[in-house]
Amino acid sequence: MDDEFDLPPGIGPHNDRELELMLAGTKPMALFSDAVHVSDYFPDADFAPHVKTGKIIRVEEIIPDEPYAMRYLFFALPGEEWRIEEALILCRNLRAGTVKDHDADSARMGELLGYSREDIETFLAHSKIGGNQEP
Template sequence: MDQSDAYDDELPAGIGPHEGRELELMLAGEKPLAMFNDDLPEGMEPPEIAFDPYMAEGRFAKGEVVMPAPGFKNERLRYYFYALPGEEWRTARVIEILRGLIEQHLPTTPELETETGRLLGYDDADIQVFLDRFFRPEK
């Protein structure tokens, strides 16, 4: 769901990505799972710096997986996740979805994107806006 950079200008007021707000939302209990990878935008501090101290306090559970980097031969990319206590199952399901998309080269679908969005804590309105933009017909 965080592919939204290209669509940010088009999003209606009040609807938008969690990007950059994950920690705030998770500490408030409003986001059950945050997902990151090591392909960070230039100048972005690794989220682990902010998240790991809370993990040490038991506020979050961390999971990670390394998979082939999409679009790069012989390169690998680490994905890592922070889940609220009791929500670790979400990490396992997102990893399962990623394995299908990345390792098995399965196409994404509105259903998979909806499930992923819900696992990451987006509400249905946010997910629908994403789907309308990501899956809009070519003109």
């Protein structure tokens, strides 16, 4: 998620709090994505000690595409790995251009990331007027 998005009041973003929320057991999965070789957005070092001890599971996938490849980095709590598999399908469909219902996919990704139904609905309503694309 990009800190440049203007979120409406009522949405409690997980940005920059993913690890904290996951260690507290209140966030089941985190996702970071960006074009390959574009940014330092990925918090590998912060999550690494917890991945090493098995408190958090890490999965990375690079999806090649034109004009650039995308890197997707997922972290999940043990027992929540199924969320990564489902989120990867959503990401692959997005990159392939095969999404049939962007709102439905955005809502599902929000659920997988641990956002409340209310936050997801607020985000979807805001994205229709503001052009944002991810919960």
